[in-house]
Amino acid sequence: MDTLLARCAAGDKDAFAALYDQYANLVYKTAVLALETQQDAEDALQEVFLKVYRGLHTYDPVRGAFTTWLYRVTLNHCMAKRRRRSVTVTPLDGQTLSTPPADRGLATIDQLRRVLNQLDDRQREVVILRYYWDLPYREIAAVLEIPLGTVQSRLSRALQTMKHIMEVQQ
């Protein structure tokens, strides 16, 4: 991995293509969960990899794994985009939470986004990292550069919000 990153940092485009193959889904899926539309996520995929290409020299292996840095760059990009768009929170309808998860595909992604939109951006970040990517709390703290206790409290608040949504639906 270190060799691949070194080749990328030196401007080796073949190495960067290999890096893209390896991590495109990490960036894309994070963006799908963090942003509002499929198009936004596809744009973010491009923009984040261009940022990585330009900014790979700022990654310091001593400070953490490459994926930790990549999650950070991706979420920073997505949250900056959300701030620019000032996303409007749409109230949930009665079907959003009761739709069986087995009904897979884009429709459920839209439903999921409407649920996630009930969280503030900080809660949304920790929820994505924990409950989708299953990162340990310590790594979430490293990605977001926040204390471990802040990760704990943000996730607890996020679950309380989710609990409230479920109560309203019932």
Place this chain on the structure above:
Amino acid sequence: MTCDHIEPLLAAYLDGELTPQEEARVADCLAQNGDLRREAEQLAAARDHLTQMMTASMVAAEAPHAAWPGIAARLDQTGPATNRHNPAVDTPRRDALRRQPASGLLAPLFAAGTAALLLVLVGLVVWNGFAPGAASVGAIETPTLVPESTPVPAPIERIAGPSGDPAVPAPAAAADGPFEAITVAFGDVARLEGYRIGDRLADGRLVVDLLWWVAGDAPGLNEVMLVQDADGNLVMQFEADLPASGPAQYVLRTEGLPPGDYTLLVGVTDRADRIPAGDAPQAVAVFTVDGAPQAEELATPTLTIDGFTEAVLDTAALPT
């Protein structure tokens, strides 16, 4: 044992992310408090539902294969931020950009100036000791930014501009005259369209004006100004919110710099992750420092504290 403030720990408890001591404490509280136990059960149900929704809805989400050609094409228009340089400064045009200081401006220094100069010199030595980018990186390669957490002196200030503080008066001899036209684009969010460098003032200050164009929807960005010496060492660094479109004025405190040529680089970075927007910081101009400003008549610096203690700084013992 107290169960106050236990709620922030519930998610971590449910996720098995507490220390054994914390886990035992939460478990005791749950055993004693039925309401808290019900709360934890509901949070666990909410977590499970959320996890299930996320997993199910993301099954079909795969990075589109069609995205790579577009990215690859854009790589050709940019480049990794390391080992980049601005040919405009690496070629004979460098001479055209060079600014010579006006020797007549080496006028008398203020009485306290000597002490301030020494402080800046000491500050620069300390700063360079902390700065990983201070190592030689080549004449006009892009230096690594000093981490934000590193305490650094502020040898560059933005004193006026669309987002500057209008209450701060400009130096006595601000840069004037027309801007030197230049076009340096930072992605599609900002562009540097001109610059002008004033004469170096008697106290070592150097006034620089930049003419910015900034997209209206570009929050979360910083401007970065760097100064490298002729060996490529980073000697000054300035970061602040990107100003709005229009002229912005800066003061570079050059009094601590040894004589020589210095390259001014300007860039735009994302405030959160400090990755350059568009190209890495670009060399904009070269200016010359021909020696620390000298006072024609130096007064002995005197320090008075609360009217009781008076100390005289013996500058004769200091290295020249």
